[in-house]
Amino acid sequence: MAYNFSEESKERIIKVLGATRTMVHYTWVPFILYLGWKSTSNKPNLISLFSPLPSA
Amino acid sequence: MNGVYGIPRATKQEPVSRFQKFKESPAYPVVLNVSLFAAGVWFIQSEIMDLMVPQ
Amino acid sequence: MSAQLPLGDISKLAIPTLPGMQPPKPQPGFWSSNPVFSYLNDVYSSVSEHRRSLGLNNPGTVEDLSREVSRDVLLGQYFFTGLRADLTKNFSTNPYFQITHSLSIGSQMMPPYAFTSLYATDDLVAQGTLDNNFALNGRVHYAWSKNNISKINSHIAKGQPAMVQLEQDYQGHDFSFNIKSLNPSFLDNGEFSGDVYASLLQSISKKLSIGIEAAYSRQAQYPPDAAISYLARYNADKWIASAQIKAQGSVVASFYRKVAENVSAGIETQILASMRPITDPMLGQTIGVEPVMEGVTTIGAKYEFRQSVFRGQIDSDGKVSCCLEKKILPTVSVLFSGELDHLKSTSRLGLGLQFETAGSEEMILRQQGLDANGNPLTLEQAAM
DSSP states (O other), X not given: OOOOOOHHHHHHHHHHHHHHHHHHHHHHHHHHHHHHHHHSSXXXXXXXXXXXXXXX | OOGXXXXXXXXXXXXXXXXXXXXXXTHHHHHHHHHHHHHHHHHHHSHHHHHTSOO | OGGGOOGGGGGGSOOTTSTTOOOOOOOSSHHHHSHHHHHHHHHHHHHHHHHHHTTOOOOOOSTTTTHIIIIIISOGGGOOOEEEEEEXXXXXXXXXXXXXXXXEESOSSSOSEEEEEEEEOSSEEEEEEEETTOOEEEEEEEEEETTXXXXXXXXXXXXXXXXXXXXXEEEOSSEEEEEEEEEEEEEETTEEEEEEEEEEEEEOSSSEEEEEEEEEEEOTTSXXXXXXXXXXXXXXXXXXXXXXXXXXXXXXXEEEEEEETTEEEEEEEEEEEEEEEEEOTTTOOEEEEEEEEEEEEEEEEEEEOSSEEEEEEEETTSEEEEEEEEEEETTEXXXXXXXXXXXXTEEEEEEEEEEEEESSHHHHHHHTTBOTXXXXXXXXXXXX
């Protein structure tokens, strides 16, 4: 099970993985908020999405 | 621990009781915990546990 | 291209181990009519026929081998120290969507602030937590079918290597199979590095199930390491016993009993064997190793009342701890946890508040026990 990558492609893979990691790091929580926001009936605005106070 | 390494003892060693020896052996925590587990299972299965149910 | 993959159709494949699935009758043809294959097919169908006739149930996952004791009766994850407040806002129940702000002071485990968002449908769970250092804990579970679930867990923090765990959970008719891999990579000279765990738990009678877990670990520059653990679980309806013998040299045994409708009790014993280096008292050098056995036994009980849950436990190290969760209003709960260490004469305390607020009209009505049309909720709806 040995995949021998050339130095070049290895560097490219590491770069892609690093970019994926950064992207996931910054977009994962906003992405979930978007999914949730889309599914709610009243489409809350940003403030009521984040504020812990009740809103309806 | 003892004189194996040629360390002179300042005082004469106290005679170690058999229980003390057992307590220091690796078997002690095993025996202790196995018996605690058995006792605990017995306790949980016994009627004392049923009495601890609030009415 | 991924849109065209018929991955969601795995449930429709005829897998004879799935509950309620019949293996398809082999079509007569070269592959089934030649003597060798027809014999193998016959053996295969009679084995699966026999397995079904035993009436075995799925034994539950390996991870949940002792869930009743270690995750329900004993304090474990319920214990916390310091002060904390959780402010949860629910937006909808189907799909489930909520956000949580968590504040904590004086805890070694919990960050001072964390924001969690959770989205869940019948087959997808997505959760993300960001703390005040901007470290992300992410989790996705996707159920291809009721029996086949993929999971990804990830931890990403600045200045730390990212942690990714891929997991596949398959629950058959009478067995559970799980494979997971932590930080798998093939970049180190094309060799695999990371950890892999594969486990199988098989019911062998209506009550008894046994299992095995194999672990393989290889990190760059270190020789690979493999280990086997053995598992057993006995569920006699009124009580459940489980045992694990782990390759690292530990034994965990647990016993659970549901004493009454609202009371359950459990005990867990862990015995750990390890090697301790012996140091020469004169030279301070290591001159050998000696086996050391350590063990701890914990016994505890859980009481559920109408508005509160109480957990208490005592262990063989002399620690007495308890945890109380009380709903003081439909939307406010108080948490208390305390621990007294009698041998060390120390204590730890935790006090917390949980608030639940509604983010939509529907949720406000639900908090008052009404459904979206203003009618009282049925019990099943309320439990959702």
